[in-house]
Amino acid sequence: MARLTMRQVRDFQVPARAMTLWWLGQAGFLVRSPGGKVVVVDPYLSNSCKSVGDCDGFDMDRLVPPPMSPADLVGVDAYAMTHSHQDHLDPETLGPYREAGGVGPFLAPPEAMEKLLAMGVPASQVMMVWPNKKLAFGDVSLRATFAIPLGGDDLTHVGYLVSVREGPTLYITGDTGYHDVLAASVAEHRPDVLAVVINGTFRNLGPAEAALLAREIDVKVAIPCHYDLFPANQVSPQTFHTNLQLLGIGERYRVIEHGVPFTFPCLPS
Numbered sequence: 001m002a003r004l005t006m007r008q009v010r011d012f013q014v015p016a017r018a019m020t021l022w023w024l025g026q027a028g029f030l031v032r033s034p035g036g037k038v039v040v041v042d043p044y045l046s047n048s049c050k051s052v053g054d055c056d057g058f059d060m061d062r063l064v065p066p067p068m069s070p071a072d073l074v075g076v077d078a079y080a081m082t083h084s085h086q087d088h089l090d091p092e093t094l095g096p097y098r099e100a101g102g103v104g105p106f107l108a109p110p111e112a113m114e115k116l117l118a119m120g121v122p123a124s125q126v127m128m129v130w131p132n133k134k135l136a137f138g139d140v141s142l143r144a145t146f147a148i149p150l151g152g153d154d155l156t157h158v159g160y161l162v163s164v165r166e167g168p169t170l171y172i173t174g175d176t177g178y179h180d181v182l183a184a185s186v187a188e189h190r191p192d193v194l195a196v197v198i199n200g201t202f203r204n205l206g207p208a209e210a211a212l213l214a215r216e217i218d219v220k221v222a223i224p225c226h227y228d229l230f231p232a233n234q235v236s237p238q239t240f241h242t243n244l245q246l247l248g249i250g251e252r253y254r255v256i257e258h259g260v261p262f263t264f265p266c267l268p269s
């Protein structure tokens with residue numbers, strides 16, 4: 001298991017017109033731009049979902065430790081959340097991050113924003129987002145996207161398009177069901193890389209729907225996520241790969257490891 005530090009992220013040399021991302025597990029990603037900006041989306045760096053799962057009879061005891069500590073996120077230029085569920089807006093990641101001096105800015109759709117404020121995060125540190133809302137941080141921007149919620153407890157899900165100026169765009173779906181509007185509204189922004197939930201449970205995209213989305217938005221690289229941490233939420237990423245192959249785009253599949261940098265366009269080996 002890689003042990004990732006913010007220093008490693010800061011020191012990583014991202015080529016011009018490229019981006020580097022690190023998967024943090026579940027739906028969490030760190031992204032660094034060539035200009036040195038670092039944004040994080042949906043970091044889940046604790047085991048807080050275990051007790052939530054225990055209450056509902058689901059085994060949510062994480063299978064592998066987090067690749068970095070919440071305190072090590074201090075210094076990110078933006079801390080974005082796709083919705084308010086605990087594996088995306090995690091109080092036990094947010095708390096230690098804030099105690100260590102982290103001040104956001106926190107990007108959140110309305111119901112996630114309400115939860116942040118209820119946790120005592122100052123309103124001055126929170127920026128509300130909604131589908132198509134775009135915010136820039138130096139040479140990196142985040143545009144919130146449309147997403148289909150999984151249930152009535154939070155009806156304001158988003159995903160994010162993370163773009164480097166004059167460089168690539170990464171589409172992080174967040175938790176979402178499938179809908180034609182999902183592909184139609186994102187395709188016009190021509191994302192290069194897709195980080196897609198594939199677990200297929202709790203009304204999320206399954207491997208076949210995730211592959212269909214990859215084809216509809218015509219990404220160059222399709223990375224599966226949100227299948228790896230909880231016994232109650234596992235699916236083999238190979239099933240996603242097989243579905244991409246069935247659609248004739250199997251070569252776009254790329255599985256990445258927690259905490260290991262992935263640069264797009266790919267660095268020559």
Ligand SMILES: [Fe+2]
Pocket residue numbers: 027085087088175226
């Ligand atoms: Fe989730």
